[in-house]
Amino acid sequence: MKKPYQIQFEQIGAPHLGYISVAEIQDNIPFEIKRVYWTYFTPNHVERGNHSHRALEQVIICVAGTIYFEFESVGGETFEFELDEPSQGIYVPSGYWRRMKFSHNAVLVCMASQLYDEADYIRDYNEFKKYI
Ligand code: TYD
DSSP, X not given: OOOOEEEEOOOEEETTTEXXXXXXXXXXXXXXXXXXXXXXXXXXXXXXXXXXXXXXXXXXXXXXXXXXXXXXXXXXXXXXXXXXXXTEEEEEOSSOEXXXXXXXXXXXXXXXXXXXXXXXXXXXXXXXXXXX
16 A cells, blocks of 8 residues: 655755745656645634545645644554645555644645545545445
8 A cells, every 4th residue: 555755845946046846747746637726724723634535646735834744544554744844745645534734824735636526535534444
């Protein structure tokens, strides 16, 4: 089973110029990107996520603020990440339950391998734990 991992994007530039980072298939994105979306203005007390995907793979970047992530496999293996640098991302394979907490200024950019499809979601934790 594939595991989530952190991606360190190259920072092209210098402190006195600013930086560019690049996400590119066949380089640091391990799938063909079909869709990009972003989330923002999430209040501190809100926990997002609480679902798993049957097939969707994602690379998630925190372009501003701080985002805390927890991933859990069906078998109970857990992975935690805190992203607070625009040069950092995470690869998220299908099949992981995720929970996310945001600083209010956080902006999450998600690059996704599939178009939006509610049928790809598992939103019930007990159903997820039985999923093969
Ligand atoms: P969801 O993927 O559950 O977001 P999060 O993991 O950040 O909590 O989506 C939240 C809501 O937005 C849900 O009702 C589905 C809807 N949605 C769309 O309509 N289109 C999309 O592309 C996405 C990602 C979500």
